[in-house]
Amino acid sequence: MSLQLVWFKRDLRLHDHEPLAAAASRGPVLGIYIFEPEVFSAPDADAQHLTFIVECLTELRSRLRKRGSELLLRTGDAQEQLERLVHALPVGALWAHEETGNGLTYARDRRVRAWAKQRPLPFHELQAGGVVRRLDSRDGWAERWEQVMRAPRARAPERFAALPWADAASGVDAPLAGDPPSATELCVKSYAARVHVVRGGERAAHDTLASFLALRGVDYRRAMSSPLTAFTECSRISPHLAFGTLSGRQAWQAAQRRAAELKALPDADPRWRGAMTSFAARLAWRDHFMQKLESEPRIEYEPFARAYANLRPREADPERLAAWLEGRTGYPFVDACMRALRAEGWINFRMRAMLVSFASYHLWLPWQVTAKALAPHFLDYEPGIHYSQFQMQSGTTGINTVRIYNPYKQGRDQDPAGVFIKRWVPELTDVSSDDVHAPHEMPALFAQMSGLRLGRDYPHPIVDHATAYRDAKEKMFALRETVAARTQAAVVLERHGSRRARRE
Ligand SMILES: Cc1cc2nc3c(=O)[nH]c(=O)nc-3n(C[C@H](O)[C@H](O)[C@H](O)COP(=O)(O)OP(=O)(O)OC[C@H]3O[C@@H](n4cnc5c(N)ncnc54)[C@H](O)[C@@H]3O)c2cc1C
Incomplete structure (x- = not known):
């Protein structure tokens, strides 16, 4: 052997x-x-x-x-x-x-x-998992994916056959086994000091999944949208899926078992049902997005629909890029989300989408630059999801509805009292909850009372929302109506579109 x-x-x-x-x-x-x-x-x-x-x-x-x-x-x-x-x-x-x-x-x-x-x-x-190499067509992909998820999990051997040269109990001599290199040896950069470190390993992965399925996930559907609740009530298994301490199949099967168990419990909280359905759907989205990069690796660098190649400049405006990345755009909710992400290595889906939408539409920055710049800050960085989502939130897939987030509305909806903003943008601690979302609109007297010196303690908005929104919308819609954009959208849809009810 x-x-x-x-x-x-x-x-x-x-x-x-x-x-x-x-x-x-x-x-x-x-x-x-x-x-x-x-x-x-x-x-x-x-x-x-x-x-x-x-x-x-x-x-x-x-x-x-x-x-x-x-x-x-x-x-x-x-x-x-x-x-x-x-x-x-x-x-x-x-x-x-x-x-x-x-x-x-x-x-x-x-x-x-x-x-x-x-x-x-x-x-x-x-x-x-469910990502297929050399896939000919997306037809039947979802059914095939489900078969993979339902298949028995591969069993871990209880005991491996003895290694030919060493005593099987101790394995290879320690010096031959090797040690991990230091960050310096690898020249790996550290962009920020993290305040909360997520533990690696299979045990941590299963503990995280178990606590989500048993307790934390009950209000998942509602809680996932706000950064006030998402940190504790989303599953938080993404780094484990990204580095494979948990397989998608293990997570999916655990969710199915939990759903069956809840069904048999007469007094189970009814919210669990929707929670398990939404969670399982997201595990399918994971592979759905990864399949796109697997089938077309060029989407890391180029738009899905090539007609969008020159939509934005290739180079990012350095001042705008730095303000966005450092959380000092003058948009309190955007800045709070960016600072939270950099400190925690994670932020919820909706806030990721808003951060990218703000960069791509309000600041008109090229997604190729912002995607690379944000990747190191996600502990769960998964190229297949990352680049597909960046393009989706930047309007360059050609097939998705153009969604330009209003950061003020997002802040008021997801953090009405400004608690999250004040946690991450302490410059605004003394500003009232009403004014904290848009401190530049605060009446002079209130500004004086709060002690905030706008432009010194915290920046003025980097761009005017209404103008930036209108300009971006006009440019997007002008391009979307061209023959080239429409023709390419059909190609992208055929190659990458979900064949089930639209999930993007
Ligand atoms: C611009 C942008 C970039 C993103 N980059 C990444 C990335 O690099 N790595 C990554 O894992 N996710 C990425 N996502 C998707 C999503 O935000 C994260 O998967 C999710 O926030 C992870 O937290 P969770 O494990 O608690 O997710 P849960 O909500 O508990 O979902 C469970 C799992 O389903 C998958 N999933 C959830 N939402 C999505 C989605 N919209 N698309 C695809 N898969 C999904 C993830 O694997 C996730 O771990 C990105 C989203 C956006 C908008």
Whole structure:
């Protein structure tokens, strides 16, 4: 039985890991994770990702060791590291999940595939969740997705076959196993000090999911919209799905079990039913969006509908970009959301959409620039969702309704008393709840009483809402009516559109 090498990437788990289970049925298993400086030093990476990954790997390695296997940690170019290992050890096959990553990991996977073919070394890449590689058509995708979710989870081996060179109980000699590199070694940037650190690892993933399904999720449908409630009442499993400490199938099946259990409970809170339906739907959206990047990797850089390529300037206005990114646009709710995101590594969907809408419409910044700039701040950064959503919220898919958020309305709807604003924009602490959403409109006397010196303590609005809104709308609608835009919209719809009731 030859040695089976399992290459972990964004699938840092033992359970429901098909390549691991399949490899274990062929022979002794050795795991490897490669810290690639090229990936970690890219603009979309951040030290928070590294910290989370290291926690996941620490737990994964201990779990693999308990079962008689080992996880090697290596730093460097993936192909070089794999070659070195395959050269030194009697590796019979390489296993991994198909990864729907960014342009760098896409190119790296192609290089590794070519290397394995040329060596030759059997390289088995298995489908990750419901995202299909080389998909011909979106017809039937949703049905196929559901089949994948309903299929039995891959079982984690209780005990791996003994490794050929070491005593199976202790695994590989510690020095050979390797340590994770430091952030400095990887040149990974740290954009902000996080106030709340989400723990990595399979155990944390399952605890988070369990507390959502048992308790936190009851008011999910309502609570998800406001940043006052979403931090505790959304599932918060996104970093676990992004780094694979939890599979989409595990989450989906757990939601189905919980829904069945609630059905049998006569006095269950009726809100649970809607909560479970909405949660399961979002797990499907996840793969639906990732499928778009899988099918068309160019959407990381180019609009879905090419007619939108020159809609906005290619370069971002540096002052506007900095004001947006640093939470000093003079729009209190926008600034509060941005500052919260940077401190917590997370913000809820609606507020992400508003932040992007504000950048793309009010500030007319190119989404290619803002998407890369915001990616490091999301602990759950998932390229497939990220770029699709950035384009959707910037109006460049050609197929979605143009939605320009009114930041004042969002603030008044989602944070009526300005509690969230005051938490994150302390400059406005003494401004009344009525005025805190638009302090520039405050009567002079009130401004004096609050002690706020607008323009010094807190900026004036960076743009006038009504003017920016009108200009953006005019430009968008003028382009949408062109023949090129309409023709391309039909192509995008055919290639990427959901065949079920519109979910975008
Ligand atoms: C501009 C923008 C960028 C985004 N970038 C990312 C990203 O990089 N990574 C990421 O995981 N999500 C992203 N999202 C989607 C969404 O905001 C997050 O998935 C969600 O806030 C994560 O929190 P949660 O796990 O508590 O979600 P829940 O509401 O509890 O949902 C459960 C899971 O469903 C999936 N999901 C939820 N909403 C969506 C959605 N609208 N589209 C696709 N999948 C969804 C996620 O995997 C999520 O973890 C983005 C949204 C926008 C508007």
